[in-house]
Amino acid sequence: MAAAAAKHHTFYAIGISYRKADAEMRGAFSLSPDAIDSLLVQAKAEGIPSLAVISTCNRTELYGFAQHPFQLIKLLCEHSNGTVEQFEKIAYVHKNEKANNHLFSVGTGLDSQILGDFEIIGQLKLAFKKSKSYQLINPYMERLINAVIQASKRIKTETDLSSGATSVSFASVQYILQNFEKNSSQRITLFGTGKIGRNTCENLIKHTENKEITLINRTKNKAELIAGKFDLVVKDYAQLEEQIAQSDILIVATGAQNPTVSKDLIFTNRPLLILDLSIPKNVNENVRELENVKLIHLDELSRITNRTLENRVHFIPQAEVIINDIHNEFKLWQESRRFAPTMSALKNKLALLKEAEIKGNRTKITDFNQEQADLIADKIIQKIAGHFANHLRDEEENMEEAIELLNKVFKLEQVVF
Structure with a gap:
């Protein structure tokens, strides 16, 4: 019976992304690491033979085999705050070859909000590795992700699609450089030292001459590890309100499921720029009620274009040739x-x-x-x-x-x- 049922499983890619879902909706469908673990456990119990899950600031997607895509949609909605009705309005469902094409496009940075952002391939690797630990990756999906990884490596080494610094963390630094004089000294507080926070910190050090950067994280020792690398100041989480009052720029990248910063934390009349790099949003919209505060979310940052990103468009055809080459090998x-x-x-x-x-x-x-x-x-x-x-x-x-x-x-x- 099991073998007969397996014959009818089809490969699907289902999910939502920045293309049709705004930050609020992406936040509703985002999955925490614990939620992904619970989803995979349930999928295995329900007889899903192979499944990988990715949830980033720009997309939440499930790649897997099912008898019907609704099996995967149901899993996503049960473990996130999104509903089936919302999903139907903004989502996509790709099947078989189209699902393969989508994974190649995502994994090689062609479908990234910032073209050529290659952070996504690392996130995909981790997603498939986690599923493999649950014995939820079949030979087909293992071969497919290896092909996507190979394509990503070749595009990175053989084209200039990934030239220059990229990602939302880089875009945030670009925004600061475009809106403040280069030699001026702004007091910057970085709240949250996860991957995006770390990358932002590195980009701040690399592309600005500003040394007045203070790190705050709920777990202080994580912030101290990064601060030691760059000789920066670390403050306790309890000092966040006090630190905001002394800051010109607040960068929030906590990765929390609910807002961690609201107008109740802001007691200053000096101009304050807040950059929210998180999905779901980590800064409450009520900060906009304060006349001295300017709030910029990552969706706005991602629309920032510069010469580096514009030049990348010219290398898309080269990338597509590489993808077709490796994809054809997979098809054989x-x-x-x-x-x-x-x-x-x-x-x-x-x-x-x-x-x-x-x-x-x-x-x-x-x-x-x-x-x-x-x-x-x-x-x-x-x-x-x-x-x-x-x-x-x-x-x-x-x-x-x-x-x-x-x-x-x-x-x-x-x-x-």
Whole structure:
């Protein structure tokens, strides 16, 4: 029964991204690490054979095999704050080849909010690694993600699609550079030292001459590790309100599921720029009620264009050639994999017929030569199998019908990969 059911599983990519979902809606569908763990546990219990989940500031997506995409949509909505009705308005569902194409586009930075942002491939690697720890990655998806990783590496080394610094963290620094004099000294507070916070800190040090940067994190020792690397000041979480009052720029990247900064924390009349780099939003919209505060969210930062990003568009065709090259290799593997079980079963069937015929004629033929009989029969089996393999390759659209016919004619055992 399990094998028969597995035959009807289809590969899907479902999710929401910055293309149609604003920051608030992406926040509703975002998944915390614990939520992803719970989702994977439930998927395994429900018989989903293979599934990987990614949730970043720009997208939340599920890649996996299911009998119907609603199985995956239901899992996403049950473990996030999004609803099926909301999903239907802003989401996408890709199937089989289109799902493959989507994963290649995402993993190589072509579908990133900032073109050429290669942070996503690291996030995909971690997502697939986590699923593998739950034994939720089948050979198909493992081969597919390895192909995407290979394409990402080649694009990075063979084109200039990823030239220059990128990502939302870089865009935030670009915004600061464009809105403040380069040699002026702003007091900057970075609240949150996760991956985005760390990258922002590095970009601040690298691209500005500002040394007045203070780090605050709920877990102080994490902030201290980063501060030690760059010789920066660290303050306790309890000092956040006091530190905001002394700041010109507040960068928030806490990764919390609810806002961590609101107007109740701001007791200063001096101009304050707040950059919220988080999904869900970590800064309450009520800060806009304060005349001295300017709030910029990452969606606005991502729309910042500069010469580096504009130049990248010219390298898209080169990237697409590399993707097509590696994707075609994956397709060849995929095609051979589709009829490999049938060909294996056919060879076994022909081998059984050979053994039966040899056994039946061994005593009937004078001076019967077992070795020659085996050699000739094996060559015939290889030729027959080769003809059938070529036929299946040529069928393409009707391959499933051809496989079914072979199974019926030779009464082969149903084998499903």
